[in-house]
Amino acid sequence: MSVSPPSSHMPVVPADVTLGAQVSVGYSHAPSALQVPASITTRGSEEEEEGNPKEDDGELTEEEVSGCLHDLGPSATGLEYTYRALSIPGRNLTDISLLHNYVHLQRLEVPHNKIKDLSCVSHMPYLLFLDASHNEISQFFGFHPPKNLKEVDFSYNQMSEMKALSAYSSLCRLNLDHNSFREIRGLEMCSSLTHLSLAHNRIYQLKGLGKLPLRELCLRGNHIRKIENIEKIWTLQTLDLSSNKIQSLSGLQNLHLLGSLNLENNMVSDIKEAKHIHDLPLLRELNLQRNPVQDEADYRLAAVFLLQQLSLLDQRDVMAEEKVSAVNKYDPPPEVTAARDHMMHAVFQLRQPQVIFDSTLPSLNTPYPMLVLAGPQACGKRELAHRLCHEFNQFFAYGICHTTRGPYFGEEDGSDYHYVSEEQFHDMIRAGKFIQTIQYAGHWYGLSREAIEEVAREGLACCVHMELEGVLSLKSTYFEPRYVLLVPTDQEKYGNRLRRRALYTREQMDSALSRVDAYVRLNREHPGYFDNVITCDDTVEAYKTLCQVVREYLGLEEQGGGDGTSAMPENTFTGDSLKDTREQSDLSRNLYGKVQQRLAPPRSPAEVASQQKRRQLFREALTGKSPGAYTQPLNRVSLSASGSTALQAGQDPAPLSSPPPEPIENSRSPTAVPPCPPSGTAWGVLGKGRGQTSRPGTGTGTRPGQPERSHGLRLLPPAGLIPGVQSEAASGRPGSNAKPVLPPIPSGRKTATPNPTPP
Numbered sequence: 001m002s003v004s005p006p007s008s009h010m011p012v013v014p015a016d017v018t019l020g021a022q023v024s025v026g027y028s029h030a031p032s033a034l035q036v037p038a039s040i041t042t043r044g045s046e047e048e049e050e051g052n053p054k055e056d057d058g059e060l061t062e063e064e065v066s067g068c069l070h071d072l073g074p075s076a077t078g079l080e081y082t083y084r085a086l087s088i089p090g091r092n093l094t095d096i097s098l099l100h101n102y103v104h105l106q107r108l109e110v111p112h113n114k115i116k117d118l119s120c121v122s123h124m125p126y127l128l129f130l131d132a133s134h135n136e137i138s139q140f141f142g143f144h145p146p147k148n149l150k151e152v153d154f155s156y157n158q159m160s161e162m163k164a165l166s167a168y169s170s171l172c173r174l175n176l177d178h179n180s181f182r183e184i185r186g187l188e189m190c191s192s193l194t195h196l197s198l199a200h201n202r203i204y205q206l207k208g209l210g211k212l213p214l215r216e217l218c219l220r221g222n223h224i225r226k227i228e229n230i231e232k233i234w235t236l237q238t239l240d241l242s243s244n245k246i247q248s249l250s251g252l253q254n255l256h257l258l259g260s261l262n263l264e265n266n267m268v269s270d271i272k273e274a275k276h277i278h279d280l281p282l283l284r285e286l287n288l289q290r291n292p293v294q295d296e297a298d299y300r301l302a303a304v305f306l307l308q309q310l311s312l313l314d315q316r317d318v319m320a321e322e323k324v325s326a327v328n329k330y331d332p333p334p335e336v337t338a339a340r341d342h343m344m345h346a347v348f349q350l351r352q353p354q355v356i357f358d359s360t361l362p363s364l365n366t367p368y369p370m371l372v373l374a375g376p377q378a379c380g381k382r383e384l385a386h387r388l389c390h391e392f393n394q395f396f397a398y399g400i401c402h403t404t405r406g407p408y409f410g411e412e413d414g415s416d417y418h419y420v421s422e423e424q425f426h427d428m429i430r431a432g433k434f435i436q437t438i439q440y441a442g443h444w445y446g447l448s449r450e451a452i453e454e455v456a457r458e459g460l461a462c463c464v465h466m467e468l469e470g471v472l473s474l475k476s477t478y479f480e481p482r483y484v485l486l487v488p489t490d491q492e493k494y495g496n497r498l499r500r501r502a503l504y505t506r507e508q509m510d511s512a513l514s515r516v517d518a519y520v521r522l523n524r525e526h527p528g529y530f531d532n533v534i535t536c537d538d539t540v541e542a543y544k545t546l547c548q549v550v551r552e553y554l555g556l557e558e559q560g561g562g563d564g565t566s567a568m569p570e571n572t573f574t575g576d577s578l579k580d581t582r583e584q585s586d587l588s589r590n591l592y593g594k595v596q597q598r599l600a601p602p603r604s605p606a607e608v609a610s611q612q613k614r615r616q617l618f619r620e621a622l623t624g625k626s627p628g629a630y631t632q633p634l635n636r637v638s639l640s641a642s643g644s645t646a647l648q649a650g651q652d653p654a655p656l657s658s659p660p661p662e663p664i665e666n667s668r669s670p671t672a673v674p675p676c677p678p679s680g681t682a683w684g685v686l687g688k689g690r691g692q693t694s695r696p697g698t699g700t701g702t703r704p705g706q707p708e709r710s711h712g713l714r715l716l717p718p719a720g721l722i723p724g725v726q727s728e729a730a731s732g733r734p735g736s737n738a739k740p741v742l743p744p745i746p747s748g749r750k751t752a753t754p755n756p757t758p759p
């Protein structure tokens with residue numbers, strides 16, 4: 001250990017004499033902790049030795065000091081070794097004036113005494129840390145400022161007024177808890193102040209903090225009603241405003257570094273206040289205990305939802321499951337919405353008497369063909385759907401959804417939508433009428449079974465447009481449409497289109513714009529989720545591409561056709577002759593099959609193999625030895641349909657071998673679909689088409705030369721008439737007798753064909 005050279009003015013006191021066990025190594029020109037006159041420093045011990053203990057008059061003695069010095073090291077000037085810290089807690093000291101001699105002290109701790117006067121600190125220019133808490137000090141910083149003073153604890157004193165601390169530019173931490181301050185002031189120049197605590201004072205207003213570089217601010221237990229004047233304290237990380245009278249969290253929104261906020265025991269009553277701290281990315285801890293907001297139903301879930309960045313709420317960890325539940329409750333992602341939607345409709349359907357939707361039942365071979373145009377609102381998909389259905393009216397018809405929104409100008413009921421009241425819509429949900437629904441921009445939209453069935457009965461593929469959730473929900477059903485995503489890539493153009501419509505609020509437009517990302521993301525993360533993606537910044541271009549895509553689906557290019565109509569030059573069915581009927585049926589069956597095949601999503605090799613196997617089995621059954629074998633598969637098909645119907649009525653399904661009933665006039669009700677007659681002798685039965693209902697995009701009216709379809713029943717040529725029809729047709733629709741004998745396309749779909757003579 002190096003020792004300072006002895007001074008000529010003042011001898012160094014040997015340690016064992018002056019300071020007992022403490023080592024004396026110091027030297028200074030000014031009196032310091034170590035340069036204590038021996039005569040003084042030994043006084044206490046002499047008195048004790050004489051059995052004359054010093055009276056406790058609250059005056060600090062050299063002896064006490066010598067026993068409480070610590071932290072030996074180089075002085076601030078670096079010229080000598082000194083004790084740099086003095087700690088004398090809880091001695092009932094009232095007078096510490098003696099300490100003015102201890103100029104080298106860097107740390108002074110005199111808590112839990114009865115000190116009123118701290119003027120001795122004026123002589124400690126190197127003081128860095130001062131703890132004078134739990135005393136009786138009434139004067140705020142009543143000493144000349146030690147230039148480098150960094151930390152001061154004046155908590156539990158009797159101070160009531162703050163004064164300017166402009167000379168305390170090094171002050172980092174200031175604890176003024178449990179005093180009687182009413183106002184914060186004088187701190188503006190404390191350019192290093194990072195920690196300030198003024199808990200349990202009488203402060204009624206948040207002010208005087210200017211742009212202090214505070215990282216921690218505690219104002220617990222005051223009378224503050226409003227969070228104000230701290231928006232510029234961008235450095236703030238921890239804020240304790242508990243036990244005040246705060247109602248709103250407004251004023252916190254700019255504190256982007258805030259990580260912990262304690263508002264326990266305040267008057268926050270609305271969880272919506274969380275919006276003010278919603279965007280604070282680093283906020284991890286929030287305490288709102290003992291606020292009226294705690295009484296709100298689902299308070300915690302709502303808070304977790306609004307403040308998903310939190311890891312600790314009301315002193316309880318925020319679990320991952322809580323976050324998931326909260327998000328699913330308040331802003332379910334599309335897949336959750338869709339899953340719920342699907343579950344709801346599945347349950348409501350199950351609760352209804354079983355109905356056979358014969359035209360759209362899933363098929364062993366290919367599913368009912370559908371085309372779904374998906375994309376954000378106003379991307380043009382509705383218009384494209386209409387145009388497509390118009391141009392390709394031999395293949396597609398527009399599936400009319402139901403909605404609770406009112407018609408826009410020019411919209412007619414049954415054209416774009418069926419407009420229904422909210423009550424009607426919910427009645428339909430409860431009646432299990434919908435395949436899927438969506439709540440969008442405050443309105444309900446739903447695709448009903450009947451809407452699809454209506455199109456299917458006409459032998460057409462159903463074309464619908466919908467939002468993402470609709471797609472997700474539809475994917476859970478047995479329908480397997482082709483999905484075409486129409487996505488705007490030019491945000492400005494899309495925004496302009498939304499604006500031009502003058503139908504949407506600002507929020508709706510923002511929401512539509514923001515949803516574009518969801519489509520893009522889904523498409524990126526799940527390649528193949530959509531069968532085609534078409535950019536729709538330019539509607540004309542988008543339509544051209546869509547037509548191209550659809551032609552490819554339909555294989556119309558192969559047939560040398562340009563558009564849908566020209567693709568079928570032979571499409572001249574008159575209905576006059578059996579030959580015509582056969583040819584037309586063959587053609588339309590092929591076309592329909594094509595629509596079906598093309599619109600059905602591609603199958604995996606395993607699926608194809610399985611399908612072939614089933615076909616093979618079916619063929620074997622068809623070419624069986626017994627004469628009845630020919631008709632059995634179809635009978636079985638029809639029986640399964642009618643069996644369901646019979647079961648519903650509490651009857652036994654008809655046995656496979658029993659002769660099928662005569663075809664009956666079809667009613668609109670799918671339950672009325674009769675069992676199929678033996679295919680060798682009878683015709684398949686389809687439900688009633690839309691008849692004369694005018695519908696955009698589908699073409700209306702009866703073709704010249706065709707009989708008016710008054711009964712809504714369509715009979716088709718027996719499958720056996722055309723080579724290969726039986727197996728193809730029959731195998732196509734187990735569980736339904738309708739699909740194998742779908743009507744001719746296009747002309748046959750509008751009218752019933754005459755009942756041909758069975759072979």
Ligand SMILES: Nc1ncnc2c1ncn2[C@@H]1O[C@H](COP(=O)(O)OP(=O)(O)OP(=O)(O)O)[C@@H](O)[C@H]1O
Binds near residue numbers: 381382446470
């Ligand atoms: N059954 C449904 N399922 C899912 N989404 C649907 C359904 N029916 C309609 N939608 C979609 O709901 C959104 C709102 O429909 P609406 O007709 O009110 O909007 P719009 O302003 O006319 O826009 P668009 O021109 O896209 O139809 C549209 O994106 C539409 O495609």
